[in-house]
Each structure stands twice: as C-alpha cells, then as structure tokens.
Amino acid sequence: MTPERYRRLRAVLDRRQPDLLVVLDEVHKPHNIAAILRSCDAVGVAEVHAVKARGYVHRKATSAAGARRWVPVVEHPGVAAAIDRVRAAGCRVVAAHPGPASVDFRTLDYTGPTALLMGAELPGVSPAALALADSLVTIPMLGMVTSLNVSVATALLLYEAQRQREAAGLYAAVRLDPERYGRTLFEWGYP
Amino acid sequence: MTPERYRRLRAVLDRRQPDLLVVLDEVHKPHNIAAILRSCDAVGVAEVHAVKARGYVHRKATSAAGARRWVPVVEHPGVAAAIDRVRAAGCRVVAAHPGPASVDFRTLDYTGPTALLMGAELPGVSPAALALADSLVTIPMLGMVTSLNVSVATALLLYEAQRQREAAGLYAAVRLDPERYGRTLFEWGYP
Ligand SMILES: C[S@@+](CC[C@H](N)C(=O)[O-])C[C@H]1O[C@@H](n2cnc3c(N)ncnc32)[C@H](O)[C@@H]1O
Ligand SMILES: C[S@@+](CC[C@H](N)C(=O)[O-])C[C@H]1O[C@@H](n2cnc3c(N)ncnc32)[C@H](O)[C@@H]1O
Numbered sequence: 092m093t094p095e096r097y098r099r100l101r102a103v104l105d106r107r108q109p110d111l112l113v114v115l116d117e118v119h120k121p122h123n124i125a126a127i128l129r130s131c132d133a134v135g136v137a138e139v140h141a142v143k144a145r146g147y148v149h150r151k152a153t154s155a156a157g158a159r160r161w162v163p164v165v166e167h168p169g170v171a172a173a174i175d176r177v178r179a180a181g182c183r184v185v186a187a188h189p190g191p192a193s194v195d196f197r198t199l200d201y202t203g204p205t206a207l208l209m210g211a212e213l214p215g216v217s218p219a220a221l222a223l224a225d226s227l228v229t230i231p232m233l234g235m236v237t238s239l240n241v242s243v244a245t246a247l248l249l250y251e252a253q254r255q256r257e258a259a260g261l262y263a264a265v266r267l268d269p270e271r272y273g274r275t276l277f278e279w280g281y282p
Numbered sequence: 283m284t285p286e287r288y289r290r291l292r293a294v295l296d297r298r299q300p301d302l303l304v305v306l307d308e309v310h311k312p313h314n315i316a317a318i319l320r321s322c323d324a325v326g327v328a329e330v331h332a333v334k335a336r337g338y339v340h341r342k343a344t345s346a347a348g349a350r351r352w353v354p355v356v357e358h359p360g361v362a363a364a365i366d367r368v369r370a371a372g373c374r375v376v377a378a379h380p381g382p383a384s385v386d387f388r389t390l391d392y393t394g395p396t397a398l399l400m401g402a403e404l405p406g407v408s409p410a411a412l413a414l415a416d417s418l419v420t421i422p423m424l425g426m427v428t429s430l431n432v433s434v435a436t437a438l439l440l441y442e443a444q445r446q447r448e449a450a451g452l453y454a455a456v457r458l459d460p461e462r463y464g465r466t467l468f469e470w471g472y473p
Contacts, residue, residue, distance in 0.1 A: 234323035
C-alpha cells in the first residue's frame with residue numbers, strides 16, 4: 092500500500108459516523124441499492140441494515156462503484172429485527188414516509204444517534220415498521236407525483252444529516268472506537 | 283374532470299418555476315432519467331433539456347411514475363444547442379461536477395434563473411459543456427467513492443434550490459405567464 096493510499100483510508104475512517112445508520116425495508120432494485128450505498132459512503136454512514144425483500148431473488152448489488160466494499164450491509168429476515176438492532180446501538184428510528192402525517196425532514200435534528208428507515212419501491216415503509224418508528228419525516232413534494240425514488244429520498248435525508256453534523260463538528264473528531272477503527276483499516280487495506 | 287382534480291392541477295401550476303431548468307448531458311439510463319423527472323416535478327422544474335446520448339438506442343423513460351407527463355423533455359442533438367436554449371431563456375448555467383475545481387453546491391444562490399447541467403453516468407459533464415458553464419458546483423464526498431449517482435446528485439441540487447426559493451417566496455406567487463399557464467392546464471386536463 093502506498094503512503095497516499097494509507098492516508099486516504101485514514102482520512103475517510105476519521106469521518107465515519109458510527110451513529111448514523113440506514114435501514115432498508117425490503118428495498119430490492121439493485122440500482123437503487125447501489126445508489127444508496129454510494130450516498131452512504133459519501134456522508135460516512137457506518138453501516139446499512141437491509142431487510143431481505145420477499146418474493147425477489149436475492150442478488151448482490153454490483154455496480155455501486157465499489158461502494159459495497161466501503162459500507163457493510165447487515166441483512167435481517169424482518170424489519171422488527173433490523174429495528175431492534177439499530178435501537179440496541181442507541182439510535183432513534185426516523186422513518187421516511189411521504190404524507191401529511193409526517194413532519195418536514197428539515198425540521199428534525201440528525202446530530203444525535205439516528206437510523207433512517209427507508210421503504211420499498213412500491214409499497215413504501217411497511218405498517219409494522221411505521222408503528223415502530225420514533226418519528227416520520229416527509230420531503231416536500233410540490234408537483235403531481237406523490238413520492239420520490241427511494242435512492243433520491245435517502246440521499247436528501249443523508250445530506251441534511253451531513254449538513255447538520257458538519258456544522259456540529261461531528262466530522263472534525265474521530266468517532267469510531269479504536270478497536271473498530273483498526274479492524275476496518277486492516278480490512279480495507281488488505282482485502 | 284372533478285373539481286378536486288382541477289384544484290390540484292392549478293395548485294401544482296401555481297408553483298411551477300419557469301426559471302429553474304435541468305440540462306442532461308447524455309444521461310442515458312432509463313431508471314436515472316425516470317428518477318430525475320420525478321424530482322423535477324416535485325420541486326416545480328418547468329422543463330428538462332436532454333442531450334441525446336450517442337451510442338445508445340433511444341428509449342423513452344417509462345417508469346417515472348408518470349412524471350414525464352408533468353415535466354416536458356426537450357431533446358437536443360448536442361450540448362451546445364441545449365445550453366444556447368437555456369441561456370436564451372435567461373438562465374445561468376451551473377454544472378454539477380465533482381472535484382476540487384468546483385465550489386460547494388450550498389454556497390451558490392439558486393433563486394435567480396438557473397439551469398443545472400448534469401453529466402452522463404460514466405464520463406460526467408463533457409469538457410465542451412464544462413467550458414460553457416458559468417459555475418461548477420460539487421457535492422461534498424467524505425468517503426471512498428468519488429461521485430454520486432446522477433439522479434441523486436440532481437435531486438440534492440434541486441432541493442437546495444427548492445429550499446432557497448421557498449425562503450425567497452418564489453413558490454408563493456404564480457410564476458408561469460398566463461398563456462403558458464392556460465395551455466399547460468388544458469394539456470394536463472384533457473390528455
Ligand atoms: C417510491 S417510495 C414508496 C411510495 C409509496 N407509495 C408510499 O407512499 O410510501 C419509496 C420510499 O422512498 C422514501 N420516500 C420517497 N419519497 C419520499 C418523500 N417525499 N418523503 C419521505 N420519504 C420519501 C420513503 O422511505 C418511501 O417508502
Ligand atoms: C456518476 S457522475 C459522473 C462521474 C464522472 N466520473 C465524473 O467525475 O464526473 C454523473 C454526474 O452526476 C453529477 N454528480 C455526481 N456526483 C457529484 C458530486 N459529488 N458533485 C457534483 N455533481 C455530482 C455530475 O453532474 C456528474 O457528471
């Protein structure tokens with residue numbers, strides 16, 4: 092490994108956010124998962140929790156410009172298990188759900204431990220998952236269509252979190268614990 | 283047409299932004315174009331200018347949840363023609379281009395007449411188009427991958443414009459001229 096490569100890996104690890112997670116509730120289109128993982132890597136999401144989509148042949152997203160290598164994806168059999176897991180990590184669960192029962196996504200604070208819960212392409216967040224969420228947020232829609240593409244919606248929430256966390260100095264200090272930092276550096280450096 | 287439908291069409295037209303345009307420089311994947319059109323509809327983009335992608339069989343994006351019906355797509359043979367067209371409409375051209383030569387997308391003002399220029403999936407914005415742009419903007423990337431999905435990048439810029447335009451009151455007044463408003467209402471109402 093070149094010294095530049097080593098510095099680059101460390102610079103990225105220095106900004107990883109162990110308390111910014113994403114839960115995908117049966118999102119299944121490979122191009123959406125790929126786009127989501129790229130955005131997650133770009134804002135420092137430490138890991139993604141994916142609920143396996145029923146009725147779809149499971150395929151690994153491949154064209155994420157390599158993003159799957161940088162963002163671990165933990166799979167869960169159901170949404171309750173995924174939510175339990177991020178709650179155990181101390182996260183509040185914010186479900187992205189278009190509609191009048193939800194608050195504008197820009198009014199929430201994402202600097203505390205947060206898991207963003209995103210719904211599947213057609214049905215959206217399942218009723219079971221909505222009932223488990225701490226808050227529901229919506230992205231304003233001023234046109235005729237009633238929802239955004241799921242990878243688009245995920246990125247809008249993530250970059251609002253990035254903006255707030257940048258302002259709060261959360262990218263200025265190392266946030267991973269030393270054990271995880273060292274292990275990840277090793278995995279990234281020697282694949 | 284029901285009275286509710288009529289009111290809904292008018293409410294959407296009341297918020298259309300004739301001076302917020304998008305230029306796609308050979309973006310060619312149907313799912314990306316579909317996602318972009320949904321975001322355009324959602325923030326009130328009045329029209330999209332698409333440069334035909336060379337080397338790809340031209341196909342209409344179909345799964346835009348109907349967004350193509352609400353956002354006209356004007357096709358151009360080359361990027362210079364597309365840029366001429368949006369300039370003739372009074373717009374400044376802001377190219378989305380990841381990298382250190384570009385300024386952070388959140389530092390720009392999008393309340394004036396603006397065309398956002400987005401690059402193709404692999405090559406990005408062509409050098410010819412970059413040379414014609416008035417400004418280059420970048421979305422911060424804090425991870426290992428060096429670019430976002432193009433529909434994701436488009437939405438992040440559009441929602442920054444939406445945020446600024448909302449604050450500036452640009453959605454509070456009707457912005458389409460009466461001729462265009464009436465013609466669009468007619469087309470939407472009687473397809
Ligand atoms: C295509 S949408 C699902 C649409 C579904 N018919 C619904 O109404 O929930 C897929 C997911 O993207 C997210 N999403 C899309 N548009 C959104 C918006 N305007 N506000 C919040 N989340 C949104 C949600 O997580 C949603 O479950
Ligand atoms: C997948 S990217 C193209 C990548 C290409 N290798 C490059 O470096 O330009 C497709 C388009 O999305 C937009 N884009 C993606 N990530 C961006 C970022 N971080 N900042 C600004 N624009 C971005 C740009 O318009 C880009 O041309």
